Amino acid sequence: MHKIEVPEANITFDFPESALEFNQEQTILFSKLLLLYQSGQITFKQLQIHLTYHFLNLKRRADFTKSENNQVAENIYQIGKLVKDYFTEYRENEETKYKVKMDFYIQKIPKLTVDGIEFYGPTDALFNTVYGEYLQVMNHFTEFSKTKSLDDLDAMVATIYRPQKDNYKKLKTSTEYDGDIRKKFNANLTANYVSFISKLDLETKYAIYLYVASCQHFIANCSALDIGGGNSIDLSQLFNGDETEANGLGMLGTLFSLAETKAFGNIKEVAEQNTYDVFAYLVKQSQDYKKLKKNART
Incomplete structure (x- = not known):
């Protein structure tokens, strides 16, 4: 489990390193977003952002179009890179695509x-x-x-x-x-x-x-x-x-x-x-x- 610290607020967030560390709610949300990504309804970047917000339990979403939220956007983007660890990256038709890793064999939905x-x-x-x-x-x-x-x-x-x-x-x-x-x-x-x-x-x-x-x-x-x-x-x-x-x-x-x-x-x-x-x-x-x-x- 990744530990993400926010010193200013004295808060530490847990962020799963792999699907082996997902809970039931995270597993189902991941499945939902994966379906949307596979069907072309969201981009991989959108999948990263949605998962990051949920996994960090962030209720309030900043308006990234405002300059004062640039640092927040950068932080979310950097943390969101961890989502790539749930996938294998490959190239197809000169395009980068992502295939989910088979790390779901632990029973999360009993x-x-x-x-x-x-x-x-x-x-x-x-x-x-x-x-x-x-x-x-x-x-x-x-x-x-x-x-x-x-x-x-x-x-x-x-x-x-x-x-x-x-x-x-x-x-x-x-x-x-x-x-x-x-x-x-x-x-x-x-x-x-x-x-x-x-x-x-x-x-x-x-x-x-x-x-x-x-x-x-x-x-x-x-x-x-x-x-x-x-x-x-x-x-x-x-x-x-x-x-x-x-x-x-x-x-x-x-x-x-x-x-x-x-x-x-x-x-x-x-x-x-x-x-x-x-x-x-x-x-x-x-x-x-x-x-x-x-x-x-x-």
């Missing part, structure tokens, strides 16, 4: 409320998702990335945001509690959840899109996932650099392949396994195959 019904989201980096849920959310994520269809965006959000488990208060104290407040994933119920999720504002749903995109980026580039006991695994080898569509594995194919091995059981049972447990198994399979291939050459 709960949504629609028509009085609460929907709970997954934890950081999709850690508490099951494999069938992961496959479905990535399918909708990929389709929205291609088509920008709001139906796909709604289905993506509705896949991972679900109501609280029945009898949750009693269940969470029992030995059967799996640590997830959400109802068990059931693909057949997604359409029902969509009827509620579709009523959310676009910036909130797009903020969740950034979260899913960042989670997949984290997974596809994670070369040292801590699995305890001083051990780690390299998930990146499973994706071959393909993180946008998450099909480096031939995703759906792995569901059937794993079912054939009986490592987790049938297709339904594989789909109900924790996503990261499945990844860990696939990494081991990949490593065993490479060893077998290497030994065959010697």
